[in-house]
Amino acid sequence: MRNFVYMLEISQRGQAMPVSPFRKLAPYAEAARLAGKKVYPLNIGQPDIQTPPQLLEALRQADIKVLGYSHGAGTESYRRKLAAYYQQAGIPATMDDIIVTTAGSEAILFALLTCLNPGDELVVPEPFYGTYTAFAIAAGVSIVPITARIEDGFALPPLADFERVLTPRTRAILLCNPSNPTGYVYRRDELQALLGLCQQHGLYLLSDEAYREFCYDGATATSALTLPGGEQHVVVLDTISKRYSACGARVGALLTKNQAVYAAAFRFAQMRISPPGLGMLLGEAAAELPPSYFDETKAEYQARRDLTVRRLRAMPGVSCPVPGGAFYVMARLPVDDAEAFGQWLLQEFSYQGQTLMLSPANGFYQTPGLGRQEVRLAYVLNQADLDAALTCLAEALQVYPGRVVPQERVVELEQA
Amino acid sequence: MRNFVYMLEISQRGQAMPVSPFRKLAPYAEAARLAGKKVYPLNIGQPDIQTPPQLLEALRQADIKVLGYSHGAGTESYRRKLAAYYQQAGIPATMDDIIVTTAGSEAILFALLTCLNPGDELVVPEPFYGTYTAFAIAAGVSIVPITARIEDGFALPPLADFERVLTPRTRAILLCNPSNPTGYVYRRDELQALLGLCQQHGLYLLSDEAYREFCYDGATATSALTLPGGEQHVVVLDTISKRYSACGARVGALLTKNQAVYAAAFRFAQMRISPPGLGMLLGEAAAELPPSYFDETKAEYQARRDLTVRRLRAMPGVSCPVPGGAFYVMARLPVDDAEAFGQWLLQEFSYQGQTLMLSPANGFYQTPGLGRQEVRLAYVLNQADLDAALTCLAEALQVYPGRVVPQERVVELEQA
Missing domain, CATH: 3.40.640.10 (Type I PLP-dependent aspartate aminotransferase-like (Major domain))
Structure with missing residues (x-):
């Protein structure tokens, strides 16, 4: 028989379990929305494409x-x-x-x-x-x-x-x-x-x-x-x-x-x-949908990808590879810390009443310190919204106090 | 670098993971159905009550x-x-x-x-x-x-x-x-x-x-x-x-x-x-369903429970408590081994072309050897089918070769 009092504890795995990396900035996005800003969600892979x-x-x-x-x-x-x-x-x-x-x-x-x-x-x-x-x-x-x-x-x-x-x-x-x-x-x-x-x-x-x-x-x-x-x-x-x-x-x-x-x-x-x-x-x-179902969706995503890459590469100090699939772009930004930048976008910044939410890349690297200047953008919004969101990003990078000299530009590989 | 060949193995937990106790007899039930028998499924808590x-x-x-x-x-x-x-x-x-x-x-x-x-x-x-x-x-x-x-x-x-x-x-x-x-x-x-x-x-x-x-x-x-x-x-x-x-x-x-x-x-x-x-x-x-929704369902389940308990207790050597809730009855049967009996019901027995599938209770006990004479019956069928299934059980117990003298009869407790 157990002769001591044991305190209620959360398991070690329960304690180790991380907050979803996609949700880390969510409270700031919520606050931004409450403050009347329009927030473009480029942080999560939730497509706006209609369910067939x-x-x-x-x-x-x-x-x-x-x-x-x-x-x-x-x-x-x-x-x-x-x-x-x-x-x-x-x-x-x-x-x-x-x-x-x-x-x-x-x-x-x-x-x-x-x-x-x-x-x-x-x-x-x-x-x-x-x-x-x-x-x-x-x-x-x-x-x-x-x-x-x-x-x-x-x-x-x-x-x-x-x-x-x-x-x-x-x-x-x-x-x-x-x-x-x-x-x-x-x-x-x-x-x-x-x-x-x-x-x-x-x-x-x-x-x-x-x-x-x-x-x-x-x-x-x-x-x-x-x-x-x-x-x-x-x-x-x-x-x-x-x-x-x-x-x-x-x-x-x-x-x-x-x-x-x-x-x-x-x-x-x-x-x-x-x-x-x-x-x-x-x-x-x-x-049972015919394979042709994907043609339209793919064409739409490809147009969004092209738009995203084109706009990103036009921003001084920003570089990114051309992704061949999925609906994400990883970009390197001329910022001190992408997570701080992501938070700043929601808390401090707006352009014409709008801002965007992105995923700091540190949530995707396990090795500490990697991805500090990288972000993931999900191109899951229609092209007009995507364009507006990227305009916000371009404007933001011009005024972000933590802007730094960009690292070497990513070689602009196109996938074969 | 690893300098040896390691074989692909299933994890220990994967190996330890049991076959669902409700499914152990499923292959025999399938064979019985293919052989043309009607099998009443009293083994699993899948109600026949309509989804509202x-x-x-x-x-x-x-x-x-x-x-x-x-x-x-x-x-x-x-x-x-x-x-x-x-x-x-x-x-x-x-x-x-x-x-x-x-x-x-x-x-x-x-x-x-x-x-x-x-x-x-x-x-x-x-x-x-x-x-x-x-x-x-x-x-x-x-x-x-x-x-x-x-x-x-x-x-x-x-x-x-x-x-x-x-x-x-x-x-x-x-x-x-x-x-x-x-x-x-x-x-x-x-x-x-x-x-x-x-x-x-x-x-x-x-x-x-x-x-x-x-x-x-x-x-x-x-x-x-x-x-x-x-x-x-x-x-x-x-x-x-x-x-x-x-x-x-x-x-x-x-x-x-x-x-x-x-x-x-x-x-x-x-x-x-x-x-x-x-x-x-x-x-x-x-x-949003009103609490009264449960009245009808409960009345139906209670009638089924009463039927099940009454029929079970009328079978020589069978005993069971009266369950106060859920839709299961645990019964002790005068059989050598409830799992063998369950298999025999599907493989060897039929009454007017019918038989039943039940859950041997050993799947519900962790202590080895317990529940050897017990089964769980789920009263999830309409009363006519339930009655027919219980008739099969009564007939089966009369002819089962592994029939044994019943243990002491369960005190027939009714819950307060």
Whole structure:
């Protein structure tokens, strides 16, 4: 029997869990709005593109008597249609390779819980989606960052950089392709080389492909599941959130050809019984959209990207690579500290009653001190608003008290 | 650099993760159906009661342009209505005490991640909801079971039993009230005594109240949040799944007055950005149903419970307590092994072309060997089907080759 009084405490992981990097500036944005400023939200990947009306109509037409549990891996009907979508996209997934998840978030969590033990190491090129840190803490695993450089357009760092950090605890490499936050689209040869490393060292290759459909200039993204020899190593993490502008549906998927991984991930899926049923109905309608659906959306995003890059590069001291995919631009600004600048934009600055909210890049780097002059801009607003937001940024940089002499200009790489 | 080849392995937690206890017999049920038998599913808490049409109508009426992310704790609009529901139920929760979760499952996971460190101990009266085991494995915590006895109607075991197992690693006690799988409704004095223990030893009291609205014979369930002195200790785990027969919506909630717990749980909620948006719309309509909505549902469940208990007790050698709530009955059967019996029912037996699927109770006990003669029956079918299923059970028990002389008959306690 316990003979002492123990105080109520929050768990260590609960204490370590970070405030979402996208939300750090949220209180200042709220205050700015209350003060009457118009705030353009370029901080978060919440597209303004309309959810395809067919999806919502499918929901309205659904004849539901009892909204019951589905199979733990998702309804057979949805998995069948989703498999057809993947096949059409050139990805050899059958319905038996798919576990429908509660958005990409749950796919990430299940993959970490399935493939890594507590204390194991996950290698991730930085800058990376800041929320990976939170999932790693929840799963008790350590992220080992490999720095990609803005000067290189955030291309995959040399393999030697990966080899150098491998330890007996390394279990997996995690990539986001096309990348959030950099927009970089990994080339097939880069992915194949990385898979080679995984084969050599017995590592999983976790591939977050949330932005698959958003590649520009006629390019397409290579799914890790299409790499020869990847069957046992690759776990794809996916979501319909960005693809169909349906972030609130919370429907994603985990895909793998590795049957042991599938079986274990499925047991985690059974734990929460089933994924969201209404979201799956939406997903079914989405999977039936013709591939041409993406043409219009892609053209719009590409126009926004071009606008964003053109305007950024016209600002003295600002530089950025041309992102080949997703809907983000990472830019280096001539400022002392991008987080302080982001806060100043909301607290101190306005131009014609307007300002903008951006994501300081330090939330995407794990190595302390990196990304201090970088920000991520999400081009998720219509072109008029985007243009107005970028005008605010240009005006702000001219008067920001913490302006500094810019570092060497980023070589203006265009992706092949 | 790592100079050895490491094989791909599934994590230890992935290997430890159990197959859902509700699904163990599923392959046999599938085979029985393929063989042309009608199988009554009394194994899983999936109600056949219709989802209130108002909820689905609200969804059809919703004017959604962009199905976007919501606040991490759920939409303000839903949290406000949910708070009103709780107030009406006598539970003093405001919208700032509520984090909307992806069903009760996520509320359980967030509570464990927030309140316990890996290796910490969670005390749970057994038999308990089998899936708690899976969540404990995912969170890396150990469940310490305290056995409740069928002879006592599964009342709360004596406090001394709890005190005996406390160690420096004990962090929380988890209860399901009304209980899945026993149907027992904990009395206020039992809960108050348990809270006293939590206060004395600095423990959290996690209270799973998924079945709150289903109490029979005029009784009501006591929410742990209404216990004086519980503010810092109590975390309520809730869901609309059972309450409104909306298991597929995947909408639940975590409630706490402990601000440190709230803040940490909210950071876990931010990790997955937001709960299901369509489900929350459904939840809003549900929260607006008048309290009288439950009258009809409760009357139906009570009639089913009465039917189930009456029929079970009329079977020679079968005994069961009268459950005061939820929609489950735990019964002791005169069989050698309830799991073998459950499998035999599906593989070997049929009565007029029919048989039934039940949950062997060993999936609800952690202590090895307990519950060997017990099963859980979910009275989630209409009375005609339920009656037919129970006829199958009665016939089966007469011919089951593994029939044994019954143990002492359970005292037929009625709950006060």
